[in-house]
Amino acid sequence: MLVREPHALVVSARHPFARRACVRLDDLARDTVLRSPRSLPDDWDAHHVPARTPDGRLVGRGEDGETVQELIALVGAGRGVYPASAHAAASYARPDVAYVPLGDAPPYEWGFVWRPPVESARLKAFHQAALTHVGGEPDGGWGVP
Secondary structure (H helix, E strand, C coil): CCEEECEEEEEECCCHHHHCCCECHHHHHHCEEEECCCCCCHHHHHHHCCCECCCCCECEEEEECCCHHHHHHHHHCCCCEEEEECCHHHHCCCCCEEEEEECCCCCEEECCEECHHHCCHHHHHHHHHHHHHHCCCCCCCEECC
């Protein structure tokens, strides 16, 4: 794993959560959570948005978007909320949305992904050099079939 960063909840700038310093996973049951783009695996979406909150309430799901930009536009239009990594606030800054820390969510963990047929000594060495550079944890990389 190369980078670990906190979660944020993207909400409309007019949403009551936009004025909060932090939200919790239990707050997800109070709104509609948009779905990740269909191009991402279902387990990605399930990992970042639980079916139920820690206190057992069902998390209502809304529409999906084709891209992260489309999802954030839907959030800005008040169609729902969407969890994102904290760096999204800089990458997708817009005046119609706010990024509120999602305090009790597990952190996003970023690392390399490659297809096993292209695995090589050079790729493994690059991966190890990147881990060494950032002080990351050895993870062996993730081969994706």
